[in-house]
Each structure stands twice: as structure tokens, then as C-alpha cells.
Amino acid sequence: MKIELFEMERMQSTWENVVDIDLSESGVRAVTLRELAALGFDLDGALDTPLSYSQGNGTIELRQLLGRHYPGATPDHVEVTNGTSEANFIIALTFEQAVNERTRLLYLSNPNNPTGRILSSDDMERIVRRCEETETWLVADEVYQGAELNGRQTPSFWGISDRVVVTNGLSKAYGIPGIRIGWIVGPPALVQECWTQHDYTTICPNKLSDALARVAVGNREKLFARTRAILREQLPLVRDWITTFDGLLELREPDAGAFCLINYKSDLPSHELAERIRINQSTLIVPGSQLRLENCFRLWFGAPPEKLREGLRRIGTELRNVL
Numbered sequence: 001m002k003i004e005l006f007e008m009e010r011m012q013s014t015w016e017n018v019v020d021i022d023l024s025e026s027g028v029r030a031v032t033l034r035e036l037a038a039l040g041f042d043l044d045g046a047l048d049t050p051l052s053y054s055q056g057n058g059t060i061e062l063r064q065l066l067g068r069h070y071p072g073a074t075p076d077h078v079e080v081t082n083g084t085s086e087a088n089f090i091i092a093l094t095f096e097q098a099v100n101e102r103t104r105l106l107y108l109s110n111p112n113n114p115t116g117r118i119l120s121s122d123d124m125e126r127i128v129r130r131c132e133e134t135e136t137w138l139v140a141d142e143v144y145q146g147a148e149l150n151g152r153q154t155p156s157f158w159g160i161s162d163r164v165v166v167t168n169g170l171s172k173a174y175g176i177p178g179i180r181i182g183w184i185v186g187p188p189a190l191v192q193e194c195w196t197q198h199d200y201t202t203i204c205p206n207k208l209s210d211a212l213a214r215v216a217v218g219n220r221e222k223l224f225a226r227t228r229a230i231l232r233e234q235l236p237l238v239r240d241w242i243t244t245f246d247g248l249l250e251l252r253e254p255d256a257g258a259f260c261l262i263n264y265k266s267d268l269p270s271h272e273l274a275e276r277i278r279i280n281q282s283t284l285i286v287p288g289s290q291l292r293l294e295n296c297f298r299l300w301f302g303a304p305p306e307k308l309r310e311g312l313r314r315i316g317t318e319l320r321n322v323l
């Protein structure tokens with residue numbers, strides 16, 4: 001089977017630790033272990049934890065905590081995975097196995113990456129009804145839920161229909177990508193099938209990560225508040241910077257997430273622009289082309305503010321040379 005190169009991911013893994021300033025990310029600057037200890041994680045207890053395998057589908061305690069955020073969901077509706085990406089992957093594998101000529105799968109992310117936009121409840125309803133009519137499974141990736149600029153939590157697709165499966169994780173709105181925890185919420189029979197796939201992919205989530213995730217999910221509102229405060233503080237830096245370009249740049253205002261799309265008025269292909277910025281300014285952005293868009297780039301504004309300011313200055317220098 002030929003697997004298409006995930007260009008953006010490869011570009012990020014190649015350069016993000018090499019450049020001076022990485023503004024290609026999508027979550028907020030990450031929470032530290034110390035911050036999680038302040039929220040109740042037992043650091044000292046962790047020193048004595050045997051580093052054995054953890055419960056394959058996530059500890060019951062973690063699945064219970066997660067289930068509370070999805071009305072009607074029990075631990076049997078939840079499968080804990082190594083990141084949202086494994087959650088999405090396992091679902092794709094599970095459906096592939098069960099596939100017949102009538103099986104279809106629609107994947108969407110809401111809030112959306114890369115636009116940062118949130119669907120209206122009417123749009124959500126329409127999408128779900130269309131999935132029901134066509135017997136399509138809807139996989140709703142809600143990893144940016146909780147990272148809304150206006151502070152109003154994006155409603156979940158969970159519960160709108162039996163054909164909905166939700167994926168989510170700690171990487172974005174919780175600000176904890178490094179411990180690699182994600183989850184699937186779906187009908188128990190489907191979740192069982194996902195567990196079967198999970199036995200082959202990675203067996204189980206990391207044991208310490210499961211413990212950290214219990215603290216994170218138990219303190220969800222505090223972590224979401226931290227994220228939203230960072231977003232609200234830092235998006236204005238981008239807005240102000242854009243006004244210095246006399247209309248050459250246009251911000252596509254995000255509703256959620258720590259990234260935004262910026263359109264530019266020039267025929268210069270976005271991958272050339274991003275390469276110039278990387279080579280001449282040691283700063284990484286995502287070219288629109290890697291998102292199947294043109295005349296735009298995606299910018300991360302969730303970085304530490306001094307990095308963001310310096311990154312904007314460097315991108316600005318290059319933009320003024322080429323636009």
C-alpha cells in the first residue's frame with residue numbers, strides 16, 4: 001500500500017528543533033510537570049511506580065473521568081490511546097476491517113484545523129443528518145474543544161446520532177502534547193473493535209501518562225482557562241503586526257486554537273515563501289500548500305510571547321523583502 005507523505009508533519013519533524021523559532025505549531029505552549037504537580041499529580045509517588053504495562057484501553061478511573069464529559073458515556077464507551085492521532089488511526093483501521101460497499105467514513109475536526117473556525121449547531125445537525133441518510137460514520141475530532149477565544153465551549157458531536165464517534169486528546173486545549181494521551185468515544189461495540197486494533201498498534205497508553213491524564217482531565221476547566229488566557233493575550237499581537245503591512249496581509253480570524261491563517265497579496269507560492277523565511281530567518285511557518293491552500297500561511301501564536309514577537313519580527317523582515 002502506498003502511503004501519501006504527510007508533508008506538513010514531515011516538514012515540522014525535520015525543522016522544528018533546528019530553527020531558532022518555531023511558529024508552525026498548533027497548541028498553546030505546553031504545561032510543565034511542575035504545573036501538573038501543583039494541580040495534584042503525585043510526583044514523589046511516581047518515583048515508586050513500577051514501570052509496568054498499563055491497562056490497554058486506559059485505566060477505568062481515567063475512562064470514568066473522560067466519560068463524565070460525554071453524557072451517557074460509561075468507561076465502555078471510551079478507549080484511551082497514545083494521542084488523538086492514534087485515536088484517528090485506530091478508527092480508520094477498525095473501519096477498514098469492517099468495510100463493505102455501504103461503509104463510509106467522514107472525518108472532520110471541530111473546531112477546525114487549519115481555519116480555527118467552529119461549526120454552527122445548524123451545520124452540525126445538517127452534517128449528521130446527511131451521514132445518517134448515507135449510512136456514513138462521522139468521526140469528529142474535537143481536540144481543539146476548550147481552546148475557544150470567546151470562552152464558550154464548542155458543543156460536542158457526541159450524542160447527536162448513533163453514527164457519531166468522537167476523538168480528542170490532551171495535546172491542544174489541555175496544553176499537554178508530550179505525554180501522548182488521546183481517546184475515542186463511541187458505541188461500546190465499536191470501541192471494543194478499536195481496542196482489538198489497539199492491541200496491535202501500541203498495546204496500551206504509557207502508564208505515567210495515564211496517571212498524569214487523570215490529573216489533567218480532573219482539572220480540565222483550569223487547564224482550558226490557562227489556554228484561553230494565552231490565546232486572548234497573544235492573538236492581538238498578531239492583529240497589531242498585520243496592520244503594519246498596509247493591507248498586504250489579511251488575518252482569517254480564528255474562533256479557537258493557537259494558530260491562524262494569514263492571506264498575503266502576492267503570486268509567490270507559499271512553499272517558496274515559507275522556505276525563504278526558514279532559510280533566511282531561521283523561523284518555521286506552515287505554507288498554505290501543505291494545507292491544500294495557496295497565497296496564505298499558518299502561523300502559531302501560542303508560543304512564549306518573546307518567541308512570538310521575535311518570530312513576527314523575522315517573518316516581517318522577509319515579507320517586506322518579497323511582497
Ligand SMILES: Cc1ncc(COP(=O)(O)O)c(C=O)c1O
Nearest residue numbers: 026083084085109113143169171
Ligand atoms: C485536528 C487534529 N487532530 C489531531 C492532532 C494530533 O493530536 P495528538 O498530538 O493528540 O496526536 C492534531 C495536531 O495538530 C490536529 O490538529
